[in-house]
Amino acid sequence: MPPRTAVPAIAVLVAALAVVLNAGDSDDAPARPAESRLSGPALAAPVLTVAPVVTTSRWRVVARVGGHPAAWLARRRGVTLMRFDQQLVHVALHAGSSDGGTAGWSYGDRVSAGEVHRLIAAVNGGFKLTYADVGFVSGGHVAVPLKPGLASVVTYTDGTTNIGAWGSGVPSGRESVFSVLQNQHLLVDRGVAAADVSTCVLRCWGGTIGLVDVVARSGLGITAGGRLVWAAGEQLSPAALAAALIDAGAVRAVELDINPWWVAGYIYVHHRGGPSPLPLVPGQRGIAGALLNPYARDFLTFVAN
């Protein structure tokens, strides 16, 4: 697993915290330089997460770590967006009980005990691993071998994540890779949507129920400053998904899973008895157990450092 500093048990949340947290609402403030992000101090403070009372087009803080804003939520033109500060939050790639199987994974088919008290959000992963143009590797365990050129969510052993085309942008030669999720080719590169985003929908960006272009879709991008941006909606074309990610500052992005059954995200509100999941995408069909119970498909968790 990414060797991040362990955090003490989570603090109990109370409704009054929403006021404090929302006091930090802001538009996209300048992101920290990549250098300071990678060398930032390890934080040993409780995660404080609250449910967004109202989701608007402006970024609103939904989680703080050690008092610092760590995750933001917004909704723009039918797209739910969530942004994460990688100095405070890291990603864990989980195998599903079908996508990857149950044996041999550091991060398996449910949120682990080591994550649960620091869990901020969890979202669906990529296409089924039986499909073409996918790859999945984690902790030295290979479910589907990596292929050059595919869009890749690369998490290094220092806990940082980058997104790029495998072999031409990622991985970094300086860092050791912990996990990689590959799905199709880059949806966004250099801040521009892929050229075939409107002209090759079904073949290039995945088959859909009813062979329609507009369907539930999701994606994950990274900003120039290293923040991660997740986007999802129930009625999106690849072009609309790419546009939403670019509008949110993504310079590179990968399309994650599509179609109504497979697009879902949760934010977790923590209580004394454990986290309570709240659905992120209006109209999402949902995942039984909200990823706290075993799930067949791969998924991503966003966990406080």
Added chain:
Amino acid sequence: MFGSRLAILLACASVTVGALAPAGALAAGSSARPATKSERSAILKAYAASDGNTSAVRGVYVSRSNQALAVVCERTPEAGVYASVFARARGAWRYVTSGAPGRAGSSADRTLERACG
């Protein structure tokens, strides 16, 4: 007197039949019947090919008036019941439409979707 006894007997019989009948048959109503084993297998194959989640399927019904029209009923964790309509053409089942029961597709589709309850 005889009439009231008959009514009681019929009521009891109705309750008994209701208790014994499969839940699917009750949900299907008069416009649809539960799919046979081979129909269900073929329809669910088409459903999975349409990227559906077969683990969420709670029933598969075929229209009584059109044996080439079927509906897959799903119970979702957060969005209630969904109905996905399939039609058979040249021996193969193909996706037609989906949505909340009674709200998607043609009049015939919507009637069939109500089998999902």
